[in-house]
Amino acid sequence: MVRMIGAALVAVGSAWLGFGAAGELGARVRALEETEEGLSLMAQELELDAPPLEQLMQRLIPRSRGGARRLFEGCQKALEHLEEEPFSLAWQRLVEKEEVLGREGQACLYPLGEVLGRCGWEEQRRILEVTARRLEQAGARAREERGRMSRVYQALGLSGGALAAILLL
């Protein structure tokens, strides 16, 4: 009986790992899409009336979702504590926390810390658009990887679990 329960637990655990890995791929795709949307919104708002960053974040937070919303909320807090941490460093820190974006997604975002609020709005908008395009490309690659790998991970998880259960029984 104990062996049966152990085998079941191993099987379920292995399957969970497989499905978890597949889920991570899905989450990355979503996070990249959300961030791309968020940056596009930011570019639009800058073009509208180039508000100060604090006002910009206030406008973006209710209109964005997921990772982008978290990022903008973090920026809003960072802007209240500029004396303690320059905005470029705060941006770096906030992006680092968004591990769900993957290294490629994070690498797209890092340079924005040196641009946001540091030059004319036209330049910022141009770089935001370039970054959004890069995120879109990263998203396309992540979607392709999800399509290709999520079933592999799921199958590996299930079959690994089944194999372990057989061996245990």
Next chain:
Amino acid sequence: MEIEREAMRYQQAVRVLPPYLRRWALDIPLREQAEAEEVRLRVGQPLALVLPKGERWLEGPRVETRDLEQLVELASGASLHAVLDQVRRGYLTAAGGHRIGLCGSAVLREGDIQGFRNLSSAALRVARQVQGASKGVLEQLCREGRLESTLILAPPGLGKTTLLRDVIRRVSGGEGCLPLRVALADERGEVAALYRGSPQLEVGPRTDVVEGCPKDRGLMLMLRAMNPQVLAVDEITAPQDVAALKTAVGCGVTLLATAHGTGREDMEHRALYRPLLQERMFRKLVRIVRREGVRRYVVEDLE
């Protein structure tokens, strides 16, 4: 009490300094804080304090380029794009109306300054206002309690802007005269010092301000859009300014302006100012003079 209030203005101004420099800027006697006119930051030098008796170095570390960058970030709320028009003119206004003049390698595009690369120095000017500066003067500028068109004339540094601001504040608030709607064309933001739409220096409750555009355009915009009873402008410097004021007079608006000069004769000798007298655009002239170190206001009728 007065010293404490003035020292608080200084303490508010130095909030835009990077924290470790601010500590040194605040480590001075209260009296000096109350008197300080400017804090100077120059790369490679310690902070300097400009006092009425002269400039003196403060103790502490030498200023680095990144300190100036942080100063701009703190003063602009990390939003250079929102103050870039000011920066292109060489300054930016921080909360409280304190003005930061900037220097560095200018970035030019088609002959115009677009901004500064590698900032080299900054002058943080403490915004001070003297409420009550026009006491005893405004009363002489009114007929039956209503302000008449007035020109304030003085050489630089004698307090034209301070007097103008206080007259605006009192006329707008109806303090010692009939309350009137005042439209202020504040090209360089020195009179009202708008910060995110809010005047940082007291200009009264019935005052509308346009900032950052050439005076003549600002005056015409106000005339068309805000239906002012008084049109105020600091420093008439160009024939276009005179033309705009002439149009305003034709619309029955009371004028309140300042100009560089020493007196009526001086004005008559200058081509720019002569039309102001010939066209009788102003009815009162206030000359600011300094005698034995004391500032005095001399009011003359121009009719």
